[in-house]
Amino acid sequence: MSFKNTFINGAExxxxxxxxxxxxxxxxxFVVIGLVFYGFAVIEGMLMRIIEVKPVPFVSxxxxxxxxxxxxxxxxxxxxxxxxxGAFLFLTPYLMKKPLYSVRLANWALILLAxxxxxxxxxxxISHYAPLxxxxxPLPADFTQFSVWGGTFFILxxxxxxxxxxxxxINIFKTIVYTPEGWEKQNAxxxxxxxxxxxxxxxxxxxxxxxxxxxxxxPVAAIARGTVDMVLNTTxxxxxxxxxxxxxxxxxxxxxLKETAIDALLYKNWFWWGLDxxxxxxxxxxxxxxxxxxxxxxxxxxxxxxxxxRAALLLELVVSWTVWSHHLLSDQAQPAILKVxxxxxxxxxxxxxxxxxxxxxxxxxxxxxxxxxxxxLKFLLGGLLGFALAVPAxxxxxxxxxxxxxxxxxxxxxxxxxxxILVGLTMTLYAAVYILFPIVTNGAKLYSQxxxxxxxxxxxxGGIGMGAFMGMAGLNGMLRRTLYLEGEFKSYMLLAALxxxxxxxxxxxxxxxxxxxxxxxxxxxxxxxxxxxxxELLPE
Amino acid sequence: MVDSSLVLWGQTIAYTFYCLxxxxxxxxxxxxxxxxGKSNIxxxxxxxxxxxxxxxxxxxxxxxxxxxxxxTPVDLNRGDYTPDKTFEITVGDHEFTLPSxxxxxxxxxxxxxxxxxxxxxxxxGVFRQDNSMVFQxxxxxxxxxxxxxxxxxxxxxxxxxxxxxxxxxxxMILKDAVEVLPCEGL
Numbered sequence: 001m002s003f004k005n006t007f008i009n010g011a012e013x014x015x016x017x018x019x020x021x022x023x024x025x026x027x028x029x030f031v032v033i034g035l036v037f038y039g040f041a042v043i044e045g046m047l048m049r050i051i052e053v054k055p056v057p058f059v060s061x062x063x064x065x066x067x068x069x070x071x072x073x074x075x076x077x078x079x080x081x082x083x084x085x086g087a088f089l090f091l092t093p094y095l096m097k098k099p100l101y102s103v104r105l106a107n108w109a110l111i112l113l114a115x116x117x118x119x120x121x122x123x124x125x126i127s128h129y130a131p132l133x134x135x136x137x138p139l140p141a142d143f144t145q146f147s148v149w150g151g152t153f154f155i156l157x158x159x160x161x162x163x164x165x166x167x168x169x170i171n172i173f174k175t176i177v178y179t180p181e182g183w184e185k186q187n188a189x190x191x192x193x194x195x196x197x198x199x200x201x202x203x204x205x206x207x208x209x210x211x212x213x214x215x216x217x218x219p220v221a222a223i224a225r226g227t228v229d230m231v232l233n234t235t236x237x238x239x240x241x242x243x244x245x246x247x248x249x250x251x252x253x254x255x256x257l258k259e260t261a262i263d264a265l266l267y268k269n270w271f272w273w274g275l276d277x278x279x280x281x282x283x284x285x286x287x288x289x290x291x292x293x294x295x296x297x298x299x300x301x302x303x304x305x306x307x308x309x310r311a312a313l314l315l316e317l318v319v320s321w322t323v324w325s326h327h328l329l330s331d332q333a334q335p336a337i338l339k340v341x342x343x344x345x346x347x348x349x350x351x352x353x354x355x356x357x358x359x360x361x362x363x364x365x366x367x368x369x370x371x372x373x374x375x376x377l378k379f380l381l382g383g384l385l386g387f388a389l390a391v392p393a394x395x396x397x398x399x400x401x402x403x404x405x406x407x408x409x410x411x412x413x414x415x416x417x418x419x420x421i422l423v424g425l426t427m428t429l430y431a432a433v434y435i436l437f438p439i440v441t442n443g444a445k446l447y448s449q450x451x452x453x454x455x456x457x458x459x460x461x462g463g464i465g466m467g468a469f470m471g472m473a474g475l476n477g478m479l480r481r482t483l484y485l486e487g488e489f490k491s492y493m494l495l496a497a498l499x500x501x502x503x504x505x506x507x508x509x510x511x512x513x514x515x516x517x518x519x520x521x522x523x524x525x526x527x528x529x530x531x532x533x534x535x536e537l538l539p540e
Numbered sequence: 541m542v543d544s545s546l547v548l549w550g551q552t553i554a555y556t557f558y559c560l561x562x563x564x565x566x567x568x569x570x571x572x573x574x575x576x577g578k579s580n581i582x583x584x585x586x587x588x589x590x591x592x593x594x595x596x597x598x599x600x601x602x603x604x605x606x607x608x609x610x611x612t613p614v615d616l617n618r619g620d621y622t623p624d625k626t627f628e629i630t631v632g633d634h635e636f637t638l639p640s641x642x643x644x645x646x647x648x649x650x651x652x653x654x655x656x657x658x659x660x661x662x663x664x665g666v667f668r669q670d671n672s673m674v675f676q677x678x679x680x681x682x683x684x685x686x687x688x689x690x691x692x693x694x695x696x697x698x699x700x701x702x703x704x705x706x707x708x709x710x711x712m713i714l715k716d717a718v719e720v721l722p723c724e725g726l
Contacts, residue, residue, distance in 0.1 A: 348598030401609035
């Protein structure tokens with residue numbers, strides 16, 4: 001096939017959008033939106049990497065911090081949430097062997113996620129609203145530095161996104177517990193109990209003959225438990241947004257509300273409790289669940305120690321509720337007991353829960369030797385390596401002594417945050433994309449395996465390299481969330497930027513490979529109405 | 541007190557070594573799972589040993605740092621110590637206000653930095669001439685933010701805000717604002 005023909009019709013013309021069910025189309029729409037926002041995040045990330053080497057005249061300091069504010073939010077909510085929503089809205093009914101509860105809710109979740117992300121990104125881009133995602137009180141309500149209107153639209157965008165998240169949550173839980181039309185009535189309470197881990201917990205104390213079977217597969221249990229954290233963090237982010245909006249609306253109406261009415265330390269505890277339900281909660285739980293699913297799909301074998309894996313997911317859920325204080329180890333007014341128990345000891349449990357998931361996946365893969373090094377397998381190994389590097393880095397900084405010299409340095413955001421997200425999380429998601437691609441496209445062929453290999457190596461080396469050079473800068477005293485105008489850490493930042501450029505190239509190569517696989521007509525076809533009048537996931 | 545640069549050096553060595561080991565291990569694993577081997581069975585005992593190892597590692601890290609990093613017990617039990625000197629510093633409108641132009645500290649003095657914010661959340665960090673960090677803490681409005689420190693080496697140190705407080709925060713730098721005097725006879 002000619003280049004033009006492939007570009008228009010996809011590799012070998014195998015992708016036929018008309019053959020897709022509405023569920024397949026929804027999944028692919030989430031993937032497209034997720035990749036577009038990943039593109040936003042990676043391009044803006046690259047821009048910031050360049051500015052850390054040498055400020056550029058077309059980006060002002062205020063614009064830089066507006067980008068820094070939007071960047072993690074676009075990456076997590078616009079991209080990762082979109083990919084996760086798409087995958088789980090497909091996998092939950094797929095594994096439960098019944099249709100999704102509501103296709104309409106899934107579509108609305110996508111619309112609100114995409115529009116909410118674009119609104120807050122655009123508001124920040126135009127107005128330079130830049131209190132950073134940390135939103136330390138009273139900075140988000142500091143209207144001497146930021147535009148109140150820009151802030152209002154920024155927070156509204158986040159709120160819209162959170163409403164979309166709530167729709168996703170409802171859809172997931174309803175899909176687990178509802179009885180499809182014409183089916184024998186299912187026990188909703190028992191299904192929910194199994195999903196969130198109550199049944200497993202009861203089994204631990206029950207006699208052998210009284211133990212109940214698990215009604216939901218392990219990956220669905222992971223999805224459900226991660227979604228419990230999502231309920232809590234969505235509520236917190238929405239509440240925090242409303243609180244900030246009260247101050248903004250007050251300012252617009254001419255009332256100067258007293259900022260000291262909110263206690264800055266209490267706010268910080270509240271905020272980090274909610275945010276860690278994402279960073280140390282649903283991300284780790286969803287990732288573990290995805291690893292388990294991938295290991296089972298790749299090997300065709302049962303998961304090693306799967307009862308322990310279930311228990312660990314529940315433990316991780318509880319850990320995620322009590323772990324937030326490691327963000328406040330440098331806050332001197334934070335009680336020492338919280339620093340030691342929540343900040344150090346509970347956080348150390350993440351080494352155990354993630355380490356355990358890591359071992360279980362490796363043992364499952366080992367049991368199926370020899371395996372072919374497919375794209376899903378190599379990206380899964382990359383994802384495992386990412387967390388194996390990033391979790392210990394996080395445990396080290398969650399130490400009262402070491403935090404005194406690591407907090408807010410590039411160490412935190414390099415070897416820990418970016419390696420966890422870019423190498424650990426994103427490579428796991430890429431593994432899921434590669435394994436689901438033929439299923440959700442009804443057998444479309446990947447355009448080029450060579451490009452997939454380039455995608456893998458550039459992403460892996462770029463992600464680890466960028467984290468490593470940022471980490472070296474951090475150990476030498478370079479702070480995060482600031483700019484060095486005299487080129488103090490230029491050499492490290494130059495190397496980090498070069499590594500970042502590998503990440504950008506990897507993304508462009510992947511994007512090109514996917515577009516050439518499905519073709520331009522295919523991309524457009526994903527967004528048209530499905531011609532198949534079925535609630536089933538796959539065509540019959 | 542042990543200088544914080546020594547602690548950072550130790551951490552760099554330990555983490556770099558770990559990274560190399562885990563990368564090599566994953567590369568070896570990736571190679572081996574594509575080959576046939578003698579046994580594909582992983583014994584549960586190995587799994588439980590690994591979990592036990594992680595538990596010991598997670599807890600022992602904090603016990604080791606508590607007993608080897610001198611500022612950790614001092615920090616957690618600040619009320620039990622009497623500082624030789626106290627500097628009361630205020631921050632507001634993106635500016636530090638020091639009690640004097642230069643904070644002069646004698647050799648081996650245990651000093652308390654007591655920093656108050658009048659508006660936003662800031663950071664308070666002390667840095668060496670090569671920009672490496674000696675220590676830092678958060679400065680939260682409406683709360684006491686104090687840290688006890690004993691400097692290991694004489695010299696001039698820079699104060700810098702270590703927390704984002706809006707774009708104006710990047711200029712919150714007081715170069716050579718702290719002077720630690722050498723011990724007599726050295």
